Amino acid sequence: xxxxxxxxxxxxxxxxxxxxxxxxxxxxxxxxxxxxxxxxxxxxxxxxxxxxxxxxxxxxxxxxxxxxxxxxxxxxxxxxxxxxxxxxxxxxxxxxxxxxxxxxxxxxxxxxxxxxxxxxxxxxxxxxxxxxxxxxxxxxxxxxxxxxxxxxxxxxxxxxxxxxxxxxxxxxxxxxxxxxxxxxxxxxxxxxxxxxxxxxxxxxxxxxxxxxxxxxxxxxxxxxxxxxxxxxxxxxxxxxxxxxxxxxxxxxxxxxxxxxxxxxxxxxxxxxxxxxxxxxxxxxxxxxxxxxxxxxxxx
Numbered sequence: 356x357x358x359x360x361x362x363x364x365x366x367x368x369x370x371x372x373x374x375x376x377x378x379x380x381x382x383x384x385x386x387x388x389x390x391x392x393x394x395x396x397x398x399x400x401x402x403x404x405x406x407x408x409x410x411x412x413x414x415x416x417x418x419x420x421x422x423x424x425x426x427x428x429x430x431x432x433x434x435x436x437x438x439x440x441x442x443x444x445x446x447x448x449x450x451x452x453x454x455x456x457x458x459x460x461x462x463x464x465x466x467x468x469x470x471x472x473x474x475x476x477x478x479x480x481x482x483x484x485x486x487x488x489x490x491x492x493x494x495x496x497x498x499x500x501x502x503x504x505x506x507x508x509x510x511x512x513x514x515x516x517x518x519x520x521x522x523x524x525x526x527x528x529x530x531x532x533x534x535x536x537x538x539x540x541x542x543x544x545x546x547x548x549x550x551x552x553x554x555x556x557x558x559x560x561x562x563x564x565x566x567x568x569x570x571x572x573x574x575x576x577x578x579x580x581x582x583x584x585x586x587x588x589x590x591x592x593x594x595x596x597x598x599x600x601x602x603x604x605x606x607x608x609x610x611x612x613x614x615x616x617x618x619x620x621x622x623x624x625x626x627x628x629x630x631x632x633x634x635x636x637x638x639x640x641x642x643x644x645x646x647x648x649x650x651x652x653x654x
Contacts, residue, residue: 358432358439364422365395365447369454377426377455378462378573384409390577392423392431395448427500427570427580428452438582456566460530463569467526497571498578502585503598511607512581516571524632525568528561560610561617563587611637
């Protein structure tokens, strides 16, 4: 929803926040690392209402501190009691999200570099031809939040993240620069209001899948909320709009098809080369051979 309290409640100094490690967020009251939320007024961190509700207690003590942000960069207003999709005129929330994303990406790449150096040669995956190798990336599995009957999507994402070649590819992929409309920002959706249409015209399914895969392998992180990915899915595959139950296999087929098409577009492949990581893992050829019982030599 469009929150009227964002302009007054968001007052953080982004320069000071550059030193904050998101994966180490801990509730100041109970020291829990489950579902931590950072107040966007004072930068204090408390646990969510489904843990010990210290973030809610903080709001009740300081009613003007009503807007907070979690590790997945979703923003919530306690006064509106709803997730927030709008931003300040100076795009303060969007810049904070980008700051967090950059920090998480640097930490992830640093951990991958360390693991790559320490990984023994025997744990290299041999390629199909026996000559090429791929690094094994050990993911510390992170859960996915249910956005409302989104078990079908979460199960597919968790399954894909367990395919080593798929995970390695997207974790090593550089971040695509998002195109933004004038004055627009990073949109989120809620049950009361669907995906923010202003940014959905330029969102990338590949980029959101990349961020989701990285989040699922982010050691020590809280459960990831794939709301932005779900919003992009609504745009590229309208049949999955809404919060109805859906078929996981059907969603997998549509997701892989759209990823394949988008990767081809980014890579600017020629018609003679139609290979992507999707076709490399899931693709195949169907060969039909017909043999006759008579006149075999003519066939």
